[in-house]
Every structure is written in structure tokens, then in C-alpha cells.
Amino acid sequence: MSGEDNLLRLVEAEDGDENNYHLQDQVGFILRKAHQRHVSIFASHIGDLTPPQFAALAKLYDIGETSQNQIGTLIAMDAATVKGVIDRLKARGLVEVSKHEVDKRRLLVNLTPEGREAIERLIPLARAITEETLAPLTAKEAATFLRLLAKLA
Amino acid sequence: MSGEDNLLRLVEAEDGDENNYHLQDQVGFILRKAHQRHVSIFASHIGDLTPPQFAALAKLYDIGETSQNQIGTLIAMDAATVKGVIDRLKARGLVEVSKHEVDKRRLLVNLTPEGREAIERLIPLARAITEETLAPLTAKEAATFLRLLAKLA
DNA sequence: TCAAATTCATTCGTATGCAAATGATATCAG
DNA sequence: CTGATATCATTTGCATACGAATGAATTTGA
Numbered sequence: 001m002s003g004e005d006n007l008l009r010l011v012e013a014e015d016g017d018e019n020n021y022h023l024q025d026q027v028g029f030i031l032r033k034a035h036q037r038h039v040s041i042f043a044s045h046i047g048d049l050t051p052p053q054f055a056a057l058a059k060l061y062d063i064g065e066t067s068q069n070q071i072g073t074l075i076a077m078d079a080a081t082v083k084g085v086i087d088r089l090k091a092r093g094l095v096e097v098s099k100h101e102v103d104k105r106r107l108l109v110n111l112t113p114e115g116r117e118a119i120e121r122l123i124p125l126a127r128a129i130t131e132e133t134l135a136p137l138t139a140k141e142a143a144t145f146l147r148l149l150a151k152l153a
Numbered sequence: 154m155s156g157e158d159n160l161l162r163l164v165e166a167e168d169g170d171e172n173n174y175h176l177q178d179q180v181g182f183i184l185r186k187a188h189q190r191h192v193s194i195f196a197s198h199i200g201d202l203t204p205p206q207f208a209a210l211a212k213l214y215d216i217g218e219t220s221q222n223q224i225g226t227l228i229a230m231d232a233a234t235v236k237g238v239i240d241r242l243k244a245r246g247l248v249e250v251s252k253h254e255v256d257k258r259r260l261l262v263n264l265t266p267e268g269r270e271a272i273e274r275l276i277p278l279a280r281a282i283t284e285e286t287l288a289p290l291t292a293k294e295a296a297t298f299l300r301l302l303a304k305l306a
Numbered sequence: 307t308c309a310a311a312t313t314c315a316t317t318c319g320t321a322t323g324c325a326a327a328t329g330a331t332a333t334c335a336g
Numbered sequence: 337c338t339g340a341t342a343t344c345a346t347t348t349g350c351a352t353a354c355g356a357a358t359g360a361a362t363t364t365g366a
Contacts, residue, residue, distance in 0.1 A: 021276045023211045023228070027286050027299060028191045028204060033229050033306035035188045036323085038181045043324090051181060052352065058176045069314055075176070076186050079315065081353050088351080105314040105361045123174045133180050136304045145305070146180060148298040151289045153186035189353085196354095205322065222344055232345065234323050241321080258331045258344040312363070322353080333342070 038133045045125045045132075049118075052077065052085050054126065057094060057111065057119040065110035067100065094118055191286045198278045198285075202271075205230065205238050207279065210247060210264065210272040218263035220253065247271055 023029050042051050049057075055075040060066070063074070072082035086109055089095045094115035100106035111119070134142040176182050195204050202210075208228040213219070216227070225235035239262055242248040247268035253259035264272070287295040 021211060021215075021279065023208055023215065025299075026279065026283050027302070028188075028195060028282065029208060029228075030299070030302050030306045031184070031188045031191055032204070034302055035184045036229060037306060038184055039323090042181060050351065051185070055176055055182060058174060062174075062176065067314075075182075076189065077352090078354050080317080080355085081351095083316070084352075103314085103362070107315065126174065126179065129181065130179050133305070137301060141301055141304075144297060145301040146178075146183070148290060148294055148301075149180070149183050149187055151294075152286070152298070153183045153190060192353090203321065220344075230322090231324055233325085233347080234321095236346070237321070237323095256332070256344085260345065307366100308364105309366095310364080312361100314361080315359090317358080318356085320354090323351085325350090326348085328347080329345090331342100331344080333340100334338105335340080336338095 038129075041132050042129050045129050046122055049122065052081070053089055054119075054122060056082070056085050056089060057115055058123070058126070060095065060109065060111045061116065061119045065108055067106040068097070068109050069106070071109060089115070191282075194285050195282050198282050199275055202275065205234070206242055207272075207275060209235070209238050209242060210268055211276070211279070213248065213262065213264045214269065214272045218261055220259040221250075221262050222259070224262060242268070 039051060042054075046054065052075070055077075056071055059071060059074050066074075068082055068086055069079060071077075071086070072079055075082075077085065086095060086097070090097060093112055095109050096112050098108045098110075100108050134145070137145055192204060195207075199207065205228070208230075209224055212224060212227050219227075221235060221239055222232060224230070224239070225232055228235075230238065239248060239250070243250060246265055248262050249265050251261045251263075253261050287298070290298055
């Protein structure tokens with residue numbers, strides 16, 4: 001270790017390291033890593049569907065037929081992004097689309113019987129994914145974490 | 154509200170809602186939304202650089218010249234992804250690349266003077282981004298949140 | 307009522323993000 | 337020493353993710 005290094009450490013110790021920027025301590029960086037880990041866990045349980053695709057199916061299962069735009073609002077997805085997601089679900093026969101009778105701008109989306117069967121089959125796996133994602137935390141920690149995370153989202 | 158709705162509510166109340174899957178309560182979904190919000194805050198403060206690009210610059214500023222692969226490891230980025238990030242930073246003159254003298258597989262990456270100037274200018278903004286991201290939490294909550302988030306990442 | 311503003315969907319461009327395959331180089335093990 | 341393995345970088349393909357622009361349809365407001 002050089003003399004310069006020793007001097008630097010002294011300076012850092014004096015000011016509580018406030019002059020140094022540590023990427024790995026920033027909330028954005030850790031948030032990105034936590035999200036990555038979750039997506040990886042998701043893929044290990046549900047290989048043939050992505051989290052956004054699953055979210056669209058789960059929401060349609062929850063509320064029934066609705067417009068593409070409304071789906072995007074409910075699952076926090078950009079209009080351009082949701083279009084791609086719905087297109088791929090449609091191509092796989094999990095959802096079907098139709099025109100709104102009254103408001104001709106709207107594209108109605110609904111589950112097909114295959115889509116309904118798929119989401120009913122996948123929901124138990126999704127519970128396991130949530131469990132595994134939160135596994136590093138105790139039950140109490142998980143509850144605290146979810147409460148605080150919700151305040152940030 | 155219909156009679157069916159009342160019945161459903163009774164059933165849900167009886168079993169503690171355990172038979173219902175609420176997407177908006179799942180950790181993965183909230184994690185994705187929190188990450189989205191952070192990226193949006195980031196963009197409002199630093200418009201000409203993405204979070205991954207900033208991360209690469211910050212890490213190079215921290216550790217100095219290193220291989221592309223090592224950068225990817227340190228900022229949790231896939232080799233294919235980090236290549237694109239470095240390519241774009243290179244195109245903008247913020248980093249420069251060279252071949253490793255001994256190990257000819259490696260591509261060394263380093264900040265240019267412009268890159269160093271940029272990251273020094275941006276780090277104060279990054280601190281503000283972290284602050285704004287955590288603003289919905291009290292200081293104590295933020296500390297708890299970061300501790301638990303780190304356990305998940 | 308009717309022009310302005312808004313909403314819904316689409317398209318384009320750019321940027322992650324990752325799996326899988328490939329090629330070049332380096333290391334290891336027998 | 338050399339064949340098997342491992343590592344590093346690249347490329348391709350697919351899937352989000354979002355800003356901006358566009359067009360069609362609806363709603364608003366003076």
C-alpha cells in the first residue's frame with residue numbers, strides 16, 4: 001500500500017467516507033440487482049412465460065375482458081410495451097382481441113380458454129416464486145420489506 | 154354491487170383471501186414498479202446517460218482500467234449487455250479500449266479525460282437521485298429498507 | 307356546435323437484458 | 337506436452353421498456 005493510499009484512508013475516515021461514491025450501496029443499483037434475481041427465480045419456475053406476460057394474464061384473469069390500454073395501466077406498462085406483450089400472448093393463443101363496439105379506438109383483450117387454463121395452472125407456481133424471492137428474509141422482515149417497498153413503488 | 158359480489162366477499166373473508174392471487178401484492182411486481190420509478194427519477198436528473206452507462210463509468214472511476222468482462226461482473230451485467238454499454242460509451246468518447254498485453258482475450262477499458270470529467274460532474278447528481286428515490290421513507294425506514302433489499306439482491 | 311384537447315393504439319428508434327452458439331486464447335491435468 | 341476445460345469476447349435472436357411521432361376516434365368547452 002502506498003503512502004498516498006494511507007493518506008486517502010485517513011481523509012475518508014475523518015469525513016465518514018462522505019466524499020466517496022459507492023455504486024454498490026446506491027438504492028438504484030441494489031434495486032436493479034434484486035429485480036434481476038427475482039426475474040431469474042421466475043424463469044426457473046416458469047420457463048415458457050415472462051413476468052410481464054404472466055402479469056397480463058393474471059390481470060385479465062382478475063378483472064376479465066378489458067382494453068389493451070387499461071391492461072397497461074393496471075400492470076404499469078407503457079402502451080408500446082404492452083402491445084408487444086399482448087401480441088405475443090395472442091400469437092400463442094392465450095388471449096384474443098376484438099374491437100370495442102362503442103368506442104372504436106379501443107382494442108378489447110380477453111383470455112382464451114387456453115389462457116384461462118394456463119393462468120390457473122401457473123398461479124400456484126407464482127406463489128412459490130414469491131416465497132423463494134423473499135426466502136433470505138424472515139417472515140417479519142419480509143412484511144416490513146414489502147411495506148417499505150410499496151411506499152417506493 | 155351484485156349478490157354474487159357479496160357472496161364472493163364473504164368467501165374471501167372466510168379464508169383470509171388466500172385463494173385469491175393479487176398481482177399488485179407480489180414482491181416481483183412491486184420490485185419492478187419501484188425499479189421503474191427509480192429509472193424515471195434517474196432520467197429526470199441525468200438525461201444524457203442511462204443508469205447502466207453511469208454504473209460502468211462510476212465503477213471505472215472507482216477501480217481504474219479493467220477488462221470488459223470484469224466490469225460486467227462488478228456491475229452485475231451480462232457479457233452481451235456490457236458490450237453494448239461499453240460500445241456506446243466508447244462512441245461518445247467517454248471510455249477507450251485497448252488489448253491486454255499478456256492475455257490476448259481481454260479487452261481493457263478505461264475512462265478518457267472526458268469520461269473522468271463527466272463522472273465527477275455526475276456523482277453529485279447521483280446522490281440527489283438516491284435521495285429522491287428514498288424520499289417516501291423516513292431516514293430510519295430507508296436504512297431498514299436498504300438493509301433488507303441488500304439481503305435480497 | 308364545432309374547434310381544441312384528450313384518449314387509444316400503432317410505429318419507429320434506441321437501450322437494456324439474457325440465452326445460446328461461436329471463435330480465440332489460456333489454463334489445467336494426466 | 338497435449339488434449340480437455342475454462343475463460344473472454346462477440347454475435348444472434350428474442351423480449352421488455354420508454355420517448356416521440358402519428359393517426360383515428362372521442363370528449364370537452366367556449
